[in-house]
Amino acid sequence: MTKVNVMNFPFNIEANTDKVLLIGVTGGTGANAVKGFLEQGVINLRAITRKIDLNRPSLSKLSDAGVELFEANLDSQDSLVAAFAGISAVYCHATAGDSAKADPLEVERAKRVAQAAKKADIKHFVYNSAGGADRNSGIPHIEQKYQVEQILKATGLPTTMLRACLFMEEFWKKYTRPSILKGVFPFSIQPDRPLHLITTKDMGRVAAYVMRNPDSYIGREIELAGDVLTPLQLAEAFSQAQEIGVIHKQTPAWIFLLLMQRELFALIQWYRTKGYQADVKHLREEFPGLLTTFSEFLEETNWTNPELTYESLS
Numbered sequence: 001m002t003k004v005n006v007m008n009f010p011f012n013i014e015a016n017t018d019k020v021l022l023i024g025v026t027g028g029t030g031a032n033a034v035k036g037f038l039e040q041g042v043i044n045l046r047a048i049t050r051k052i053d054l055n056r057p058s059l060s061k062l063s064d065a066g067v068e069l070f071e072a073n074l075d076s077q078d079s080l081v082a083a084f085a086g087i088s089a090v091y092c093h094a095t096a097g098d099s100a101k102a103d104p105l106e107v108e109r110a111k112r113v114a115q116a117a118k119k120a121d122i123k124h125f126v127y128n129s130a131g132g133a134d135r136n137s138g139i140p141h142i143e144q145k146y147q148v149e150q151i152l153k154a155t156g157l158p159t160t161m162l163r164a165c166l167f168m169e170e171f172w173k174k175y176t177r178p179s180i181l182k183g184v185f186p187f188s189i190q191p192d193r194p195l196h197l198i199t200t201k202d203m204g205r206v207a208a209y210v211m212r213n214p215d216s217y218i219g220r221e222i223e224l225a226g227d228v229l230t231p232l233q234l235a236e237a238f239s240q241a242q243e244i245g246v247i248h249k250q251t252p253a254w255i256f257l258l259l260m261q262r263e264l265f266a267l268i269q270w271y272r273t274k275g276y277q278a279d280v281k282h283l284r285e286e287f288p289g290l291l292t293t294f295s296e297f298l299e300e301t302n303w304t305n306p307e308l309t310y311e312s313l314s
Contacts, residue, residue, distance in 0.1 A: 019068070020211070021087040022047040023113060024094030024128075026058050029167060029200040031314035033093050033128070036204020038065055042211075048072040048083050058314060074109040077116065084120035091207045093128045095148065103144075110148040114155040124214050125157045126207045131165040131196065131223045131276040139270050140263065149221070160210050161221040164203060165196035165276040168227075168297045172310040180238050181306065185248045188268045191232045196225035196276035199297055205290040225278035226291030234294065241298040 020042060025034050026049050037045060046068040054060045063069055072083035074095055095113060096106035117125055132139070133146040145163075152159050171177060179186055189195060206224060210217035229237065231248040238246040284291050292300070302308060 019044050019046045019087050021084060021090045022067070023074070023090065023092040024096075025091075026056075026062070027094075028058075028311065028314045029169060030093040031058050031061065032169070032200035033091070033204035033207070034062060034065070034067060036201040036206075037091070037208050038204075039201070040205055040208040042208045046070050046083070046087065048074075048080075061314070074112060075105070077112050080112055080116040081119060084116045084122070087120055087122060089124040089126070089211050090117055090122055091126045091128070091204070091211075093203070106144055107147050107151070110151045114152050114157060117152075117157055118155045122157060124160070124211050124218060125152060126160045126162060126210060127152060128203055128207075129161045129163045129221075131163045131225070131278060132270070132274065133161075133163055134221065135274070135277075137270055137274065139267055158214070158218040160217045160219075162203060162206060162210070163221060163223040165198050165223065165225040165278055168197050168199050168292075168294060169310065169313055172301070172303075172313060174310065177310075180246060181242065181304070183242075183244055183246050185231065185235045185238060185246050186251045187231050187234075187248060188251045189231050189271050191248055191250060192230050193272065193275070194228050194230055195234070195271065196223075196228045196278045196280065197294055198225045198227075199292045202226055202291050206287055209287060209290060222283075223276060223278040225276065225280050225283065227294045227297075228278070228280045229294055237294050237298060238303075240295070241303050 020037070022030075022034060022037075022045055024030050025047050034045070034047070043066055045066075047062055048070050049059060050071070050073055052059065052069045052071055054063060059069060070083050072079040074080065092113065094106075095109035096103035127149065129149055130142045130145040132142055133149060137143060149159075149161050171180065176186070203224070210220075231250070235246045235248040280291075297303075301313060
């Protein structure tokens with residue numbers, strides 16, 4: 001399904017001195033968010049990277065898509081100031097790598113980004129935060145996202161917080177997908193427990209939309225999901241996509257403790273008892289055509305092709 005909803009930006013997006021700066025998009029999930037911007041017709045983009053190396057596939061793909069690559073380091077205030085020159089809006093996907101364990105550098109980098117954005121008089125700063133960030137989750141990496149939110153707000157930046165629920169792309173990872181393709185969906189969540197899901201590409205689509213409608217979205221925090229399904233319903237979606245029966249196997253959460261993965265154990269327990277609270281029905285009405293259902297995601301990513309991997313998605 002093609003999702004198109006192109007409107008005019010409140011600033012001159014085509015001018016050479018008016019760009020959207022993308023932070024943290026040179027990895028897998030961030031690169032997919034960039035696709036969302038491009039699908040919405042936002043092409044005047046600048047992405048920062050520590051080093052411009054076109055032999056690196058993710059950077060080569062961004063460059064081929066017309067994204068300006070700019071060398072900057074989140075650990076260097078001076079390089080960030082240069083990266084913000086001529087920027088009107090920012091989408092920050094991350095200031096640290098994708099991990100279940102919180103990275104203390106994430107907060108310090110956010111402080112530098114906020115200072116550079118304030119100095120550049122940014123008109124709109126959209127941040128990819130985490131669902132549950134405002135509800136005392138007790139999960140370190142979620143709590144740290146909330147810290148970043150507070151840093152951005154304290155600087156006085158005009159912000160929109162897009163609090164992402166579980167990325168659908170997680171099911172593509174090597175510890176999950178091979179088993180599902182064989183007919184077993186191992187997941188440590190109760191069979192009837194709703195799980196809120198969003199694609200990384202939709203993060204870019206929605207970010208572009210809220211930038212085009214700043215009066216409606218500056219100052220808002222939105223927990224974002226495109227679908228909500230129980231593990232049993234997810235297994236049924238896999239079954240329909242694969243045309244073979246897939247069963248949900250509720251693996252014990254304590255296995256993660258045996259594997260010394262305490263952060264993942266804590267996250268699973270949070271899913272089991274609290275979890276996300278996105279209002280998917282309302283969100284699909286507010287962002288028509290921009291949110292992907294799980295079945296659409298499986299079709300769009302060619303889920304059943306055994307030659308594809310998680311890295312293929314970006």
